[in-house]
Amino acid sequence: MRFHKLQNVQIALNYLKHRQVKLVNIRNDDIADGNPKLTLGLIWTIILHFQISDIQVTGQSEDMTAKEKLLLWSQRMVEDYQGLRCDNFTTSWRDGRLFNAIIHRHRPMLIDMSRVYRQSNLENLDQAFTVAERDLGVTRLLDPE
Numbered sequence: 001m002r003f004h005k006l007q008n009v010q011i012a013l014n015y016l017k018h019r020q021v022k023l024v025n026i027r028n029d030d031i032a033d034g035n036p037k038l039t040l041g042l043i044w045t046i047i048l049h050f051q052i053s054d055i056q057v058t059g060q061s062e063d064m065t066a067k068e069k070l071l072l073w074s075q076r077m078v079e080d081y082q083g084l085r086c087d088n089f090t091t092s093w094r095d096g097r098l099f100n101a102i103i104h105r106h107r108p109m110l111i112d113m114s115r116v117y118r119q120s121n122l123e124n125l126d127q128a129f130t131v132a133e134r135d136l137g138v139t140r141l142l143d144p145e
Contacts, residue, residue: 084101103128122145
């Protein structure tokens with residue numbers, strides 16, 4: 001019944017509030033009614049709080065947000081790669097080089113970085129997503145296009 005769904009979702013939301021997860025404009029009826037935008041926002045908030053916020057990066061300050069920590073981690077992963085900079089989570093990733101560099105950092109035999117510098121954006125993205133799925137077990141959630 002709808003009443004039970006609302007009550008169950010409210011219990012979950014109360015637990016998240018108790019764990020100090022910031023919930024902005026998310027009500028139990030939004031989730032129970034299947035509002036995709038708010039549901040995906042809630043999922044991302046949970047991921048940020050319970051996964052990304054645990055990232056520890058050398059040089060981080062105590063007041064950094066989870067997003068800032070993830071950006072700092074990304075910057076540290078690619079700092080030794082010529083011509084690569086990670087300034088943000090949008091334009092810095094569009095050419096696929098950062099994805100390939102992070103894979104290369106952890107498993108150098110999987111990626112030929114000299115080839116990455118010569119390939120097109122589309123080829124780099126396809127290569128990174130294919131290698132991540134095939135060799136690292138990371139589900140392909142994005143299409144290079």
